[in-house]
Amino acid sequence: MRNLKVIRIFLATLFFVATVAYLFLGPQVHPMAVSARSVQIIPSAIAVSLGAIIVWLPATFLFGRVYCSTVCPVGTLQDFMLPLRRRLMRHPRFRWRNAKSLRYHIAVIYLLALLAGVMVVPFVIEPWNIMRNIASVVRLSAIQESWLTLGIGGLTGICAGIVSLVALLFAGVLFGREFCNTVCPIGTGLGILSNASLYRIEIDPDKCVSCLECEDICRASCVKVVSRYVDNSRCVRCFDCLKVCKHDAIRFQQGRNRTATPLMRKKMKA
Numbered sequence: 001m002r003n004l005k006v007i008r009i010f011l012a013t014l015f016f017v018a019t020v021a022y023l024f025l026g027p028q029v030h031p032m033a034v035s036a037r038s039v040q041i042i043p044s045a046i047a048v049s050l051g052a053i054i055v056w057l058p059a060t061f062l063f064g065r066v067y068c069s070t071v072c073p074v075g076t077l078q079d080f081m082l083p084l085r086r087r088l089m090r091h092p093r094f095r096w097r098n099a100k101s102l103r104y105h106i107a108v109i110y111l112l113a114l115l116a117g118v119m120v121v122p123f124v125i126e127p128w129n130i131m132r133n134i135a136s137v138v139r140l141s142a143i144q145e146s147w148l149t150l151g152i153g154g155l156t157g158i159c160a161g162i163v164s165l166v167a168l169l170f171a172g173v174l175f176g177r178e179f180c181n182t183v184c185p186i187g188t189g190l191g192i193l194s195n196a197s198l199y200r201i202e203i204d205p206d207k208c209v210s211c212l213e214c215e216d217i218c219r220a221s222c223v224k225v226v227s228r229y230v231d232n233s234r235c236v237r238c239f240d241c242l243k244v245c246k247h248d249a250i251r252f253q254q255g256r257n258r259t260a261t262p263l264m265r266k267k268m269k270a
Contacts, residue, residue: 015036016034016075019131044191051076060197065237069238073131094217102182103181127186187236201223211246221234
């Protein structure tokens with residue numbers, strides 16, 4: 001199970017490099033770079049091919065938000081900031097944060113904007129479009145055509161890209177994956193599915209010694225050791241917690257854990 005982190009890092013790096021090559025240098029750079037776009041949920045939906053959606057919906061039902069940890073370029077971009085966080089902050093540990101209802105409000109606004117054809121909202125908050133805006137700073141054609149369809153020049157895309165890049169870098173250093181769990185509508189949608197996923201991150205109450213190692217390292221701030229609870233709707237499946245736990249008390253497993261040992265339950269009833 002601890003090797004899952006290594007696999008995740010390899011896949012995330014591979015897809016991020018392919019995305020940068022495709023967006024910053026153009027689709028002609030290498031045939032494999034085109035795969036960076038074809039595996040994204042939104043571009044697949046826009047192309048009406050539904051290929052990526054057919055893959056990622058059941059994958060999320062089975063394993064949770066593996067899309068967010070391996071394929072999403074914005075998620076990987078924020079992850080690159082974690083070493084800088086450890087260097088800059090005196091206490092770089094993460095702590096549990098309650099889920100924000102704002103994520104559902106933003107997702108509703110996003111859906112309403114799509115239905116109304118107000119494409120400015122998707123162009124600003126969708127992960128793939130965010131990366132296109134960032135790439136337009138180097139290669140204007142990456143986003144210019146999309147902004148021109150709104151009657152707005154490509155300069156708007158460049159400005160949006162610069163603002164998004166700065167905001168994401170700061171957010172990555174200060175809050176880890178908070179953007180993915182509060183702002184990103186794709187993350188919110190996948191989070192709803194992930195909350196009922198077959199395989200889950202669970203804390204074994206019989207083995208946990210409350211060392212807080214898993215909570216300290218959780219970039220999604222979704223581990224609450226005191227309650228032996230992991231919010232799987234916000235867990236981005238980075239698998240850092242599995243790697244850091246020395247007692248095998250937190251695992252990626254099928255189903256939920258029981259609340260206590262049979263012996264403990266009998267004592268509590270008595």
